[in-house]
Amino acid sequence: MENKNLKSLNTFAIDCVAKEFVEFNSQEDFEKIDKVYKESQRVHILAGGSNTIFLNKEYQGTIIKIENKGKKIISDEVDSVAVEVSAGENWAEFVRWACLNGYSGLENLAAIPGQVGASPVQNIGAYGMQVADRILWVEVHNMKTSDNYRIMNADCEFDYRFSRWKTSHKEELIYKVVFLLDKIFQPKLDYAAIKSYLEENKVNPITPIKMCDIVTKIRDSKLPNPEILPNAGSFFKNPTISQEQFEDLKQRFPQIVSFSQQDTIKLSAAWLIEQCGFKGERYNCVGMHAKQALVMVNYGGATGKDVLEMANLVKEKVQEKFGVMLEIEAHLIG
Numbered sequence: 001m002e003n004k005n006l007k008s009l010n011t012f013a014i015d016c017v018a019k020e021f022v023e024f025n026s027q028e029d030f031e032k033i034d035k036v037y038k039e040s041q042r043v044h045i046l047a048g049g050s051n052t053i054f055l056n057k058e059y060q061g062t063i064i065k066i067e068n069k070g071k072k073i074i075s076d077e078v079d080s081v082a083v084e085v086s087a088g089e090n091w092a093e094f095v096r097w098a099c100l101n102g103y104s105g106l107e108n109l110a111a112i113p114g115q116v117g118a119s120p121v122q123n124i125g126a127y128g129m130q131v132a133d134r135i136l137w138v139e140v141h142n143m144k145t146s147d148n149y150r151i152m153n154a155d156c157e158f159d160y161r162f163s164r165w166k167t168s169h170k171e172e173l174i175y176k177v178v179f180l181l182d183k184i185f186q187p188k189l190d191y192a193a194i195k196s197y198l199e200e201n202k203v204n205p206i207t208p209i210k211m212c213d214i215v216t217k218i219r220d221s222k223l224p225n226p227e228i229l230p231n232a233g234s235f236f237k238n239p240t241i242s243q244e245q246f247e248d249l250k251q252r253f254p255q256i257v258s259f260s261q262q263d264t265i266k267l268s269a270a271w272l273i274e275q276c277g278f279k280g281e282r283y284n285c286v287g288m289h290a291k292q293a294l295v296m297v298n299y300g301g302a303t304g305k306d307v308l309e310m311a312n313l314v315k316e317k318v319q320e321k322f323g324v325m326l327e328i329e330a331h332l333i334g
């Protein structure tokens with residue numbers, strides 16, 4: 001298809017037209033997409049479009065839209081199951097299905113927008129969980145060589161909001177992901193928002209599906225719904241700094257919000273942005289959300305230029321005040 005408008009296919013609702021657009025519906029489409037990959041000037045794989053910001057009014061290449069569906073249990077043990085899920089499945093629906101069946105390990109990642117195949121790309125995480133801890137392997141199709149192969153977890157280069165696909169290996173189309181889930185539930189309750197919800201609401205016993213519902217409720221109360229106020233979730237990553245730099249900042253800003261890791265410290269990007277006065281601030285058609293300063297929102301008609309200018313304003317101010325460089329989490333597609 002030529003000249004496809006992508007506005008309804010990205011949650012930031014940027015009005016962008018793709019020169020060419022093809023769907024990947026099943027493994028029978030490998031030949032078709034290999035041809036597209038070889039013949040197009042450039043290609044971009046689009047899943048749910050919830051972490052993607054198109055910077056221009058036109059995308060001068062081919063969009064490959066992931067649409068393959070299906071899931072099956074490939075191993076069933078006493079205390080665990082391995083589930084193979086097609087990339088085009090909706091992430092939130094898959095997590096809910098797993099929880100309803102009593103399979104746990106992903107419940108704190110409930111209600112994250114997007115597709116299953118995108119989940120390893122930035123190693124999605126929330127409420128103390130990250131998907132990397134549940135992925136056994138990822139099945140990919142290499143559009144350059146036409147080979148299919150398996151990338152085992154240890155080779156995915158998983159890190160905080162990072163994997164081998166975040167900045168490179170763009171010729172690899174992920175078509176299936178295999179997850180290892182538990183049958184014996186060990187809830188992860190250390191996150192403050194979950195703890196206080198459980199205390200206030202006296203939930204007992206806690207089951208995977210109850211956790212899934214709790215996380216969904218907490219998220220709904222905190223994050224803007226992209227269908228009402230278009231956004232791409234957290235716009236910046238939480239920056240990681242050294243212990244030494246943290247000690248210095250802590251002296252100057254005793255209220256600084258941080259999470260300690262092994263030998264480094266992760267700062268709350270939302271707190272840094274809020275302290276610079278951007279919470280609820282608007283710039284042209286975009287702004288940093290009034291309830292969650294880390295989320296950039298589109299008030300209608302936003303362009304890539306608005307997004308980049310607002311992002312630069314925030315980055316410069318945070319750098320000036322705290323000496324910390326923010327890094328954009330969303331995928332910017334030029």
Ligand SMILES: Cc1cc2nc3c(=O)[nH]c(=O)nc-3n(C[C@H](O)[C@H](O)[C@H](O)COP(=O)(O)OP(=O)(O)OC[C@H]3O[C@@H](n4cnc5c(N)ncnc54)[C@H](O)[C@@H]3O)c2cc1C
Nearest residue numbers: 047048049050051052114115117118124125126174232233
């Ligand atoms: C309201 C809101 C809340 C969010 N909350 C969270 C959160 O709590 N935690 C979190 O980690 N993220 C969060 N996000 C970000 C986003 O939901 C995730 O990054 C999600 O995994 C993106 O999925 P998607 O299908 O929309 O991917 P897209 O935006 O379509 O794609 C993202 C990237 O992955 C690549 N890609 C996608 N599918 C494939 C594939 N099959 N093969 C190869 N490459 C592929 C794309 O090319 C692109 O580079 C949030 C977003 C929103 C809008």
